[in-house]
Amino acid sequence: YFTFPIDFEASKTIAAQGIGGGYLGSFLLEPLRSLFGTAGTAVALFAWILLSLSLTLNIPVLELFAWTPAFWQALKRLFQKLFPPREKPAPRTEKPVSIQVPELKTPTPVSSKPSEVHSLFTEPPPDLNWVLPDIPEILNIGQDIEPNDEFDQHRAKVIEDTLESFGAPGHVVEINRGPTITQFGIEPDFIEVRGQKRRVRVSKITSLADDLALALAARRIRMEAPVPGKGYIGVEVPNEEIALVALRDAIQSPVFKRLKSPLRFALGRDVSGKAFAADLADMPHLLVAGTTGSGKSVCVNALISCFLLHNTPEDLRMIMVDPKRVELSGYDGIPHLLAPVVVDLERVVGVLQWVSREMDLRYHKFSDAGARHINDYNKKILREGGKKLPYLLVIIDELADLMMLAPTETEKAITRLAQLARATGIHLIISTQRPSTNVVTGLIKANFPARIAFATASGVDSRVILDQPGAETLLGRGDMLFQAPDAAAPVRLQGVFVSDGEIDKLVRYWRFLAAQIKGPVGGTSAAGTPDTKMPAIPLKQKEMFEDMKEETERDPLWEEAVELVRMEDRASISMLQRRLRIGYTRAARLIDAMAAEGIVGPAKDGPQPRQVLDQKPEDPLNKE
Known part of the structure; x- marks a missing residue:
């Protein structure tokens, strides 16, 4: 002693x-x-x-003192087993408002002619306001998986031993356990080279990814070197059991509640298990890509559910395009839709052109009111006693089908909306399962700085989405990389999950409420276009998309060029360049347009000019 x-x-x-x-x-x-x-x-x-x-x-x-952390963890588990904590009820931000609505009656059939449709909107609506749904009644709470600290310590020891055996020593300084993967933070050690101690190069550790995956018996691992804001290399190893990230848990997290924008949405949880949320108004558009079965459709449904849970039809309107006919068709009938879900590819270009025209009309309104943004305009118009403009969200489920049908028109319309529509409150969410360069073109990608990449088949597809590899190592089933517009590197997340039953309850809630509030929602667009038909009328594609056709404008030199070709009785690009003093591109476009109109014949081999097929039209007075 x-x-x-x-x-x-x-x-x-x-x-x-x-x-x-x-x-x-x-x-x-x-x-x-x-x-x-x-x-x-x-x-x-x-x-x-x-x-x-x-x-x-x-x-x-x-x-x-290496035994002390395990000793304290054992004491902590023993204390939790002896004195289990009480389950706290989920926090409620506001008391839900209960609506006393009369019993639904079967509506009488109404003709679907436009003249009779507009007569429905003349009925005065009852004094009943839109009420947001109660989140605990719609969404289910998730379940957490108890972490296995001993197994994580064992894997950390395996990583250190493997690096030591390959001559790149390092020690694990931090372990972050997420719902899908566990991140081990490795700090490189020093090695003796020619009598001097030097730190192990980062590239030497990252080159051992396959050897670490073999030692850990993992399907695939991903290395992040270095972790942004940290002084270590992140080795992301898949968990044995994937934890389900419920949408309700992410929505009720403090990170989501700190965002006050009506377009906020929950994405999932990061590698340390913290909830992650973002604001679509700051992006202002979103591109989602991934292979089949990677969780892309669940992500789009979760985004739509977030918007429907926090916005009434007076605040947000939607246009949905679903070429597959099965992903978004279940949302038909909710009052947020300007029209039923568009499933015909021939009408999609008309839809995008209508949205472009709506954007121009909103800009004219902003100019007359002296406002620069939709928020400024709504504040001014509400002070004057008018109706505010809602946000407009365009959701396209599969971009590849549109690019195959009409690539030029689709790319032109999407690019113009992505460049100009932010201030007017119009936002785009586009998803595709084929992230190739002919679908996600460079022009589209340049105007979509916010991107979500799910598991891809190869590193080439990952580079198309994120401009860097990494998505090919994802595990699928909601495992994603989110590239924020203001972030230097993408963030790995496990996406939120929303079940079909939760979506069905949310859709039935809004359909039921829309059936009680008769009449139009009002303020759907800058042009005052009426809403789609109410539930008493069979759901049919709205007429506002049908009158939109492709804009065709003649070149100002068209008449002069045609007259010159007929007078010379030959047509060539070089002749138009010399006589009209224009560039090659414009002259070639004029020749192609003449060929399409049947004025000149097809191109011949060599430098021979084209034949003029259609001479000057005959004068009817000179006819015999």
Whole structure:
């Protein structure tokens, strides 16, 4: 046992009795006490003991305390088992408003002619306002998986041993467990090269990704070198069991509640298990891509559910395009839709042109009101007693089909909306399962800085979406990389999950409420276009998209060029360039247009001019 005498005389008395440290200990104690004092001597002796143990056992001093984290974790689990915490109820931000609505009656059939449709909107609506649904009644709460700390420590030891065996030593400084993967933070150690100690290069550790996957018996691992804002390399290893990230848990998180925008949405949880949310108004458009079965459709449904849970039809209107006919058709009948879900590809170009015209009309309204943004315009118009303009969200489920049918018109319309529609409150969400360069063109990608990449088949597809590899190592089933417009590197997330039952309850809620509020929603567009037919009328594609046709404008030099070709009785690009003093591109476009009109014939081999087929039209007065 240890003795600590009060003074030197007491030390000699204890030594004479044969206990304590003896005379040697008393003569060593007195100089230390006079030099460091009583407390300093105790600290020095304790350090002396630790150093002696380290030298005796031939292990570092820090490893003497390696057992303490596991000991405290065991104590913590024992305490939680003996005294389980009480489950706290989910926080409620506001008291839900209950609506007393009369019993639904079967509506009488109404003719679907436009003249009779507009007569429905003349009926005065009852005094009943839109009420947002109660989140606990619509969404289910998720379940967390208990982490296995011992297994994580074992995998960390395997990583350190593997790196040591390949001559790239490093030690794990941080372990972050997420719902899908566990991130091990590795800090490179020093190695001796030519008598000097140098830190292991980052590239040497990242090149051992396949060897680490073999040692960990993992399907695939992803390395992030270095982790942004951290001083280590992130090794992301898949978990044995994937935790389900419920949409309700993400919506009720503090991160989501801090966002006040009506277009906020929850994306999922990151590698450390923290909820992640974003604002579509800041993006302002979103591109979603991934292979079949990677979780792309679930992500789009989760985004739509977030918007429907936090916006009434007076705040947000939607246009949905679903070429597959099965992904978004279930939302038919909700009051947020300007028209039933568009499933005919021939009408999609008309839809995009209508949205483009709506954007121009909104800009004219902003100019007349002296506003620069939709928020400024709505504040001014509400002060004057008018109706505010809602946000307009265009959701296209499959871009590849549109690009195959009409690539030029689709790319032109999407690019113009992406460049100009932000200030007018019009936003685009586009998804595709074929992220190739002929679908996600460079012009489209340049105007969609916010992108979500799910699992892809190859690194080439990952580069098309994110401009860098990484998506080919994702695990599928909601595992994603989210590239924010203001972030230097993408963030790995496990996307939120919303079941078909939750979507069905949400859609039935809005359909039921829309059936009670008769009449139009109002304020759907800048042009005052009426809403689609109410539930009493069979759902049919709205007429506002049918009158939109492709805009065709003649070149100002068209008449002069045609007259010149007929007068010369030959047609060539070089002739138009010389005589009209125009460039090659414009002259070639004029020749192609003449060929399409049947004025000139097809191109011949070599430099021979084209034949003029259609001479000057005959004068009816000169007919015999």
